[in-house]
Amino acid sequence: MRGVWTADQVRAAEERLIEQVPESTLMYRAAFGVAVAASDLLREHVGRVSGARVVLLVGAGSNGGDALWAGAFLRRRGVRVDAVLLAPDRAHPAGLAALRAAGGRVLAVTGSRSGGVASAESHSAGSDSAEAAAEVTARADLVVDGIVGLSARGPLRPAAAALVELVTAPVLAVDLPSGVDPATGEVTGPAVSATRTVTFGGLKPCHVLGAGAIHSGRVDVLDIGLTEELGTPELSLLDPADLRRNWPVPGPQDDKYSQGVVGVAAGSAVYPGAAILVTGAAVHATSGMVRYAGPAADVVRDHWPEVVATGTVADAGRVQAWSVGPGIGTGESGREVLRHVLRSGLPACVDADAITLLSQDETLWDLRDPGVPLVLSPHAGEFARLFGPVGADRVASVRRAAAHFDAVVLLKGNTTVIAAPDGRVLVNQARASWAATAGSGDVLSGLIGALLASGLDPWAAAGNAALLHASAADLAARGAPIGASALLAAVPAAIRRFRRAED
Numbered sequence: 001m002r003g004v005w006t007a008d009q010v011r012a013a014e015e016r017l018i019e020q021v022p023e024s025t026l027m028y029r030a031a032f033g034v035a036v037a038a039s040d041l042l043r044e045h046v047g048r049v050s051g052a053r054v055v056l057l058v059g060a061g062s063n064g065g066d067a068l069w070a071g072a073f074l075r076r077r078g079v080r081v082d083a084v085l086l087a088p089d090r091a092h093p094a095g096l097a098a099l100r101a102a103g104g105r106v107l108a109v110t111g112s113r114s115g116g117v118a119s120a121e122s123h124s125a126g127s128d129s130a131e132a133a134a135e136v137t138a139r140a141d142l143v144v145d146g147i148v149g150l151s152a153r154g155p156l157r158p159a160a161a162a163l164v165e166l167v168t169a170p171v172l173a174v175d176l177p178s179g180v181d182p183a184t185g186e187v188t189g190p191a192v193s194a195t196r197t198v199t200f201g202g203l204k205p206c207h208v209l210g211a212g213a214i215h216s217g218r219v220d221v222l223d224i225g226l227t228e229e230l231g232t233p234e235l236s237l238l239d240p241a242d243l244r245r246n247w248p249v250p251g252p253q254d255d256k257y258s259q260g261v262v263g264v265a266a267g268s269a270v271y272p273g274a275a276i277l278v279t280g281a282a283v284h285a286t287s288g289m290v291r292y293a294g295p296a297a298d299v300v301r302d303h304w305p306e307v308v309a310t311g312t313v314a315d316a317g318r319v320q321a322w323s324v325g326p327g328i329g330t331g332e333s334g335r336e337v338l339r340h341v342l343r344s345g346l347p348a349c350v351d352a353d354a355i356t357l358l359s360q361d362e363t364l365w366d367l368r369d370p371g372v373p374l375v376l377s378p379h380a381g382e383f384a385r386l387f388g389p390v391g392a393d394r395v396a397s398v399r400r401a402a403a404h405f406d407a408v409v410l411l412k413g414n415t416t417v418i419a420a421p422d423g424r425v426l427v428n429q430a431r432a433s434w435a436a437t438a439g440s441g442d443v444l445s446g447l448i449g450a451l452l453a454s455g456l457d458p459w460a461a462a463g464n465a466a467l468l469h470a471s472a473a474d475l476a477a478r479g480a481p482i483g484a485s486a487l488l489a490a491v492p493a494a495i496r497r498f499r500r501a502e503d
C-alpha cells in the first residue's frame with residue numbers, strides 16, 4: 001500500500017525534521033533530486049544534457065527555491081539555464097544567488113492588471129522583458145515548474161498562467177504541478193501538465209485525485225528524510241503487490257464451498273443484462289461457487305452453466321455474502337429482495353437500485369445487523385440521493401458518508417474513493433476512462449461480492465475490486481472503446497497480470 005499525506009502533515013513532518021537537519025539541507029536534497037530527474041528527462045527527450053536549454057518558472061516560495069537550486073546543479077552539468085521570476089521581489093534569495101553564481105540567466109516578470117505577461121519589470125542585467133521570458137519559455141528543451149508548491153492557493157496568477165500556456169517542451173513539476181489544488185487535485189483554470197513530478201517524502205492528494213493525477217504525469221517520490229516523520233497517511237493506494245497478496249486463490253485443501261459462496265440478487269426477467277454481468281464477474285473473480293437468485297435465473301443459467309440459479313432469494317441456499325441491487329428495480333419486488341439480503345445477517349455489496357431503495361425508505365436500514373459489514377457502491381448520482389451532492393472534496397464526502405452509514409462506501413468515478421467507517425480511505429485512479437460504460441458498475445458489484453464471500457475485509461474487498469476492475473478495463477480496451485461484456489471477459493487476464501506482476 002502506498003501512503004498519501006496532506007500538505008499539513010508534510011509541513012508538520014518538516015518541522016520535526018528541521019530539529020535534526022537544517023532546512024537548507026532539505027532544500028539541497030530536494031533540488032538535487034529535481035536536477036537528476038531533469039537530466040534524465042533531457043537525455044530522454046533531447047538526447048543530451050550539456051548544452052540543452054532549461055527554463056525554470058520560479059514563484060514566491062520554497063517551491064521556486066527548489067527550482068533555483070536545481071538550476072544551479074544543472075549549470076554544473078553544462079545546461080543553459082534561464083530562470084523566469086514570477087514574483088521577483090520574493091524569489092528565494094539563497095537559491096537565486098546560487099543560480100546566479102553558477103552562471104544562470106535571470107529574467108523577471110510581473111503580472112499586469114490586464115493579465116498575461118504584457119508588463120515586465122526590470123530586475124537584473126540582461127534582456128529582462130515579458131517578451132524575453134515568453135520567448136525562452138517557448139524555446140525551452142525542458143521547463144521546470146517551481147511556480148507554486150504545497151502552499152498553493154487558488155488558480156495561477158495571470159503572468160504564470162500566460163507563460164504556462166506557451167510551454168510546448170516536457171515539464172518537470174517540482175513537488176506538484178502548479179495550478180492544481182494540492183488538497184483535492186481540482187483544476188479550475190490554467191495548470192501545468194507535467195511529464196514528470198518529483199515530490200518529497202510521500203505522495204500528496206493532488207497526485208492521485210481527479211485531474212491532478214493526470215496533470216502530475218509520472219510521479220517520483222524522493223525521500224529527503226521526511227518519509228519517516230510523516231505518520232499515518234491521510235489516504236492510501238493499493239499497489240500490484242497488495243492485489244497479488246490479497247486476491248483469493250484456492251489452496252490444496254480448498255473445495256467449492258470453503259472459498260466462500262457468493263449470492264447474486266440482480267437483474268430481472270425484462271432486464272437480464274445486469275444479472276448476467278454481476279454473476280459473470282463473480283464467476284470470474286474467485287473459484288468456488290456462485291448462486292444466482294432472481295427472475296433472470298433461466299438466462300443466467302444459459303449464460304453461466306456453472307451457476308446455481310434459483311428464482312427467489314428465499315430459495316437461494318447458503319451463501320457467505322451477497323451482491324445485491326443492479327437491475328432489481330425500485331418497486332416492491334426489489335424492496336423485498338433487499339429486505340431479505342439485509343435481514344440475512346451476511347456481508348453484502350449494495351449497489352444501484354438497492355442504493356436508491358435505501359435512499360427512499362429509511363426503515364430498510366433498521367433491518368441490517370449493525371455488526372455485519374456492508375459495502376455501498378454508488379456512482380455520484382446515487383451518492384447524492386443517499387447522502388447529498390459529492391462536492392469538490394470527494395474524499396471528505398465519502399469519508400463522512402462511511403462514518404454516517406457505518407459502512408464501507410465506494411464512490412465510483414475516474415477516481416474511485418473507498419472509505420471505511422473508521423476513516424481509512426483508499427483511492428484508485430484509473431489511467432483512462434474506458435470503464436465509463438453501461439454495465440461496468442454491475443461487473444464491479446460482482447467482483448466486490450465475490451471478495452466479500454471469500455472473507456476479505458470489506459474495505460480491502462472494495463479496494464482490490466476497484467483496482468482490478470480499472471485494470472481489466474484498460475486491458476480490454478487497448479485504446480478503443482469497449483462494452484461491459486468485454487471488460488468482464490478481461491477479468492481473468494487482469495487477475496493473471498497482477499499475480500505475475502513484480503513489485
Ligand SMILES: NC(=O)C1=CN([C@@H]2O[C@H](COP(=O)(O)OP(=O)(O)OC[C@H]3O[C@@H](n4cnc5c(N)ncnc54)[C@H](O)[C@@H]3O)[C@@H](O)[C@H]2O)[C@@H](O)CC1
Binds near residue numbers: 010148156157
Ligand atoms: N515541506 C517540506 O518539507 C519541504 C518543502 N520544500 C518545498 O517547499 C514548497 C513549499 O514552500 P512554501 O510553503 O514556501 O510555498 P510555495 O512554494 O508553495 O509558495 C508559496 C507562495 O506562493 C504564492 N502563491 C500561492 N498560491 C499561488 C498561486 N496560485 N499562484 C501563484 N502564486 C501563488 C504565495 O505568495 C505563497 O506565499 C514545497 O512545495 C517544496 O517544493 C522543499 O524545499 C523541501 C522540503
Ligand SMILES: [K+]
Binds near residue numbers: 063145146148149
Ligand atoms: K510546482
